[in-house]
Amino acid sequence: xxxxxxxxxxxxxxxxxxxSNSNASTDVLVTDLKVRGNEVAARVNKLQGEAGTTSSNPPxxxxxxxxxxxxGPMGRKLDLIRNVMxxxxxxxxxxxxxxxxxxxxxxxxxxxxxxIFLVAIYVGGRLAEIVGTPALAGEIIVGIALGPPAADFVxxxxxxxxxxxxxxxxxxxxxxxxxxxxxxxxxxxxALVMAMVGIAVPLLIGYGxxxxxxxxxxxxxxxxxxxxxxxxxxxxKALNAGNLLNR
Amino acid sequence: xxxxxxxxxxIDDIIGLVLLSEVEALVNPTPWNFIAPILSAFGFLIVLxxxxxxxxxxxxxxxxxxxFNEENREDAAFxxxxxxxxxxxxxxxxxxxxxxxxxFLAGLTFSQIGVVHSSFxxxxxxxxxxxxxxxFATTIGFQVPVxxxxxxxxxxxxxxxx
Numbered sequence: 001x002x003x004x005x006x007x008x009x010x011x012x013x014x015x016x017x018x019x020s021n022s023n024a025s026t027d028v029l030v031t032d033l034k035v036r037g038n039e040v041a042a043r044v045n046k047l048q049g050e051a052g053t054t055s056s057n058p059p060x061x062x063x064x065x066x067x068x069x070x071x072g073p074m075g076r077k078l079d080l081i082r083n084v085m086x087x088x089x090x091x092x093x094x095x096x097x098x099x100x101x102x103x104x105x106x107x108x109x110x111x112x113x114x115x116i117f118l119v120a121i122y123v124g125g126r127l128a129e130i131v132g133t134p135a136l137a138g139e140i141i142v143g144i145a146l147g148p149p150a151a152d153f154v155x156x157x158x159x160x161x162x163x164x165x166x167x168x169x170x171x172x173x174x175x176x177x178x179x180x181x182x183x184x185x186x187x188x189x190x191a192l193v194m195a196m197v198g199i200a201v202p203l204l205i206g207y208g209x210x211x212x213x214x215x216x217x218x219x220x221x222x223x224x225x226x227x228x229x230x231x232x233x234x235x236x237k238a239l240n241a242g243n244l245l246n247r
Numbered sequence: 248x249x250x251x252x253x254x255x256x257x258i259d260d261i262i263g264l265v266l267l268s269e270v271e272a273l274v275n276p277t278p279w280n281f282i283a284p285i286l287s288a289f290g291f292l293i294v295l296x297x298x299x300x301x302x303x304x305x306x307x308x309x310x311x312x313x314x315f316n317e318e319n320r321e322d323a324a325f326x327x328x329x330x331x332x333x334x335x336x337x338x339x340x341x342x343x344x345x346x347x348x349x350x351f352l353a354g355l356t357f358s359q360i361g362v363v364h365s366s367f368x369x370x371x372x373x374x375x376x377x378x379x380x381x382x383f384a385t386t387i388g389f390q391v392p393v394x395x396x397x398x399x400x401x402x403x404x405x406x407x408x409x
Binding site for chain 2: 117118121124125135136139140141143147148149150154157160164170171173175177178181191192194196198199218221222228
């Protein structure tokens with residue numbers, strides 16, 4: 001009976017320790033439980049030895065070892081406690097679960113900030129239109145200001161860039177669909193010359209500036225390549241905003 | 248004038264996509280890594296681009312879409328375009344050309360098929376306007392290294408260039 005009381009007392013202590021140390025790491029707590037479990041086992045053995053039951057009642061001792069061991073009922077209880085503690089650790093201050101086995105989750109704060117960012121993009125675009133510039137100028141400025149290079153306000157920026165890249169794929173896809181072959185044939189030679197000049201001149205200027213700044217071939221070429229392309233998306237949106245697209 | 252600029256931008260984009268592949272080749276600048284994207288890009292432009300403006304639209308319109316009822320043709324064409332997009336993207340990426348050129352060629356294949364443009368606009372307009380907003384703000388905006396703008400090296404060497 002004393003043994004049972006000791007075990008229960010220690011179990012209560014363990015639970016109390018667990019719940020009062022919810023911020024401690026699981027491993028530390030489990031180690032603590034193991035130590036306490038071993039202390040209980042030693043105390044039980046001592047009591048049994050004093051009572052002269054060690055040698056006379058080996059099955060009971062074996063049962064106790066089994067009970068306190070990690071494969072026994074106590075071990076299973078400790079496993080249960082460990083799982084609960086892991087679950088508790090997976091929860092942040094907002095109560096959001098991050099346990100991978102329960103699916104993909106994220107803090108509400110990230111969701112909230114992302115919505116604010118999306119609203120800011122929209123508002124930035126509208127403000128840019130109000131002051132007479134294309135909306136994309138405002139959208140880019142908001143991206144620069146709130147993105148990782150400056151304020152670093154945006155959570156999970158990779159996800160947004162991924163969606164942006166999907167937008168780019170759709171933009172290029174639409175550019176392909178929108179091609180007016182008859183128009184392209186009519187303006188083809190002039191457009192080709194303009195495109196070649198439009199690529200070559202900025203490329204050479206960028207390369208020259210890069211070389212003048214002491215950059216190697218690769219870096220200077222990369223600088224030139226940054227200057228070279230004229231984005232169809234930017235040009236089309238700017239022309240459309242100025243009602244010049246179909247003139 | 249606007250159409251000329253758009254046509255110029257289209258050709259500019261095609262050259263720009265080749266240039267993008269060249270910039271990516273700078274990561275491991277061997278002669279083959281520089282030559283392969285050019286060969287691949289112009290090869291696919293000639294083969295797939297030529298196919299996209301000659302026989303493929305006819306086959307799609309007269310053979311493929313003819314199987315479907317009038318009311319299902321938009322969806323059938325849209326589905327085929329997405330399938331072509333999903334085929335071209337990895338194909339051009341794997342062959343060291345730009346995957347964006349795959350998107351362009353997939354779109355070009357349907358440039359002469361009337362139902363596709365309206366279907367594309369109908370299906371994607373709202374989504375695309377937001378994705379493009381996100382593209383400008385993140386894919387472009389996030390890449391601008393504004394913190395470097397105040398560095399002495401940048402002020403000394405870059406600003407005078409402007």
